[in-house]
Amino acid sequence: MSLLFFAFLALIALIGASGVILSRNAVHSALFLLLNFVVFAVFYIMLGAQLLGVVQVIVYAGAIVVLFLFVVMLIGGDIGPVRSGLRRYARWVAVVSMAVFLLIMVLGLARSLPPDAPAAMAPEAGSVQVVGQVLYTTYLLPFELVSLLLLVGMIGGVVLARRYRSPMEE
Amino acid sequence: MVPTTYYLVLAAVIFAIGALGVLIRRNALIIFMCVEMMLNSVNLTLVALAQQWGNLIGQVFVFIVVAVAAVEVAVGLAIIMAIVRHKDTTNVDEINLLRG
Numbered sequence: 249m250s251l252l253f254f255a256f257l258a259l260i261a262l263i264g265a266s267g268v269i270l271s272r273n274a275v276h277s278a279l280f281l282l283l284n285f286v287v288f289a290v291f292y293i294m295l296g297a298q299l300l301g302v303v304q305v306i307v308y309a310g311a312i313v314v315l316f317l318f319v320v321m322l323i324g325g326d327i328g329p330v331r332s333g334l335r336r337y338a339r340w341v342a343v344v345s346m347a348v349f350l351l352i353m354v355l356g357l358a359r360s361l362p363p364d365a366p367a368a369m370a371p372e373a374g375s376v377q378v379v380g381q382v383l384y385t386t387y388l389l390p391f392e393l394v395s396l397l398l399l400v401g402m403i404g405g406v407v408l409a410r411r412y413r414s415p416m417e418e
Numbered sequence: 419m420v421p422t423t424y425y426l427v428l429a430a431v432i433f434a435i436g437a438l439g440v441l442i443r444r445n446a447l448i449i450f451m452c453v454e455m456m457l458n459s460v461n462l463t464l465v466a467l468a469q470q471w472g473n474l475i476g477q478v479f480v481f482i483v484v485a486v487a488a489v490e491v492a493v494g495l496a497i498i499m500a501i502v503r504h505k506d507t508t509n510v511d512e513i514n515l516l517r518g
């Protein structure tokens with residue numbers, strides 16, 4: 249039953265991922281990306297990481313996709329054909345190389361774990377309390393560095409998006 | 419209970435789709451979305467293995483990756499906006515100012 253549910257969700261995630269790279273309109277791409285992110289949130293919850301599932305919805309589906317949609321609306325979503333400017337064979341080289349890459353990764357991953365290795369983590373192990381405990385004690389320094397990074401990113405975004413004015417005009 | 423390997427394989431497939439998108443699309447915005455998708459698939463790998471080994475470090479790492487991805491999107495989209503203002507295009511083939 250849970251395997252069937254997983255297969256269903258995996259199919260939706262693959263549809264979302266393919267939609268991102270195949271749709272001609274950037275707005276559609278962003279919405280397919282949203283579909284992919286939401287399915288991933290469900291995967292996280294299935295894997296016992298409730299906090300990350302919620303964070304996924306808030307940060308990725310909420311903030312990042314909305315930011316993408318803002319920019320797409322701002323600069324125009326009509327993008328033109330999928331393979332504009334690419335030589336015809338370059339596209340097939342990309343497809344074949346990615347197929348080989350995927351084959352190598354799947355072969356490696358399929359052998360990396362024993363087929364019936366039991367999952368060691370209890371379902372409630374990813375709750376806010378447990379993850380917060382680790383995050384605010386053992387990993388306090390990385391956590392604070394991330395807050396610094398967010399500050400730098402915010403300033404960088406403001407500086408880059410500001411209209412540039414040359415000193416000559418002033 | 420879904421075997422962890424299935425999650426790993428699914429993440430690999432989505433990573434490959436994202437990398438393919440980076441290679442075949444010429445629009446900077448779509449390329450950026452594909453990079454986000456690839457980051458996400460790696461996050462799924464980390465969460466699946468965290469559950470497999472009963473270790474929370476994977477989840478903490480994903481938490482930090484999510485924050486970095488958010489910063490990356492903010493700065494990256496600001497760069498794309500600046501490029502559009504400067505050259506009025508998002509096609510990465512036309513953004514070749516540094517080419518000699």
